[in-house]
Amino acid sequence: MARIVILTGAGISAESGIRTFRASDGLWEEHRIEEVATPEGFARDPVLVQRFYNARRAAAAAAQPNAAHLALAELEADGRHQVLVVTQNVDDLHERAGTQNLIHMHGTLTGALCAACGHRWPAPQEMSAKDPCPACSKPATRPDIVWFGEMPYRMEEIWPALRRADLFVSIGTSGNVYPAAGFVADAMHAGVPTLELNLEPSTGTRMFDEARHGPATQVVPAWVREMLAQG
Incomplete structure (x- = not known):
């Protein structure tokens, strides 16, 4: 798993x-x-x-959850992978899509x-x-x-999970706001494979092992389909 x-x-x-x-x-x-x-x-x-x-x-x-939110919930529900979603977003679209193992680092x-x-x-x-x-x-x-100048929530859980992961995926983030912008470097130093799924190259695209660019409702479901096909 x-x-x-x-x-x-x-x-x-x-x-x-x-x-x-x-x-x-x-x-x-x-x-x-x-x-x-x-x-x-x-x-x-x-x-x-x-x-x-x-x-x-x-x-x-x-607002309503879109195909990207639903695809991530499907990946978690499949049960063959241990999925943790860490979101910078303050909306509840992940929850309403069905994701359960979720951390709202910005509240x-x-x-x-x-x-x-x-x-x-x-x-x-x-x-x-x-x-x-x-x-x-x-x-x-x-x-x-969590406002600018305040400490994001549950970092004491996020960093260990990131460093022991088998894959780190960044979706729909510019790579400009820390500490989340540093996740890819931390994963890289821990030897964790990394993938970016974003509308366009982020600030840290060059640090990812692989990057796929396009609308989230296209690239995220496509990646999830690949993961589910691999088993």
């Missing part, structure tokens, strides 16, 4: 209608990243940040977090910074999202 670690980024959800995180003009949904995706931005204008993520939550809820729109005590709970569709925490009652509610 091969151990496969799969990293997914915004490119796998783009064909479901969810805009990629960082546009060429440095804006995300017409906002500067610093305004809506940093602790400092939240401290300056929590109303703006909550409004921004309420809109993102609604957009994610309206999720479906979660709420208390900035005061660290308590977590399911996010309502509309959140406000004034919402009281169910645990400590302080009005310090924020999205359970």
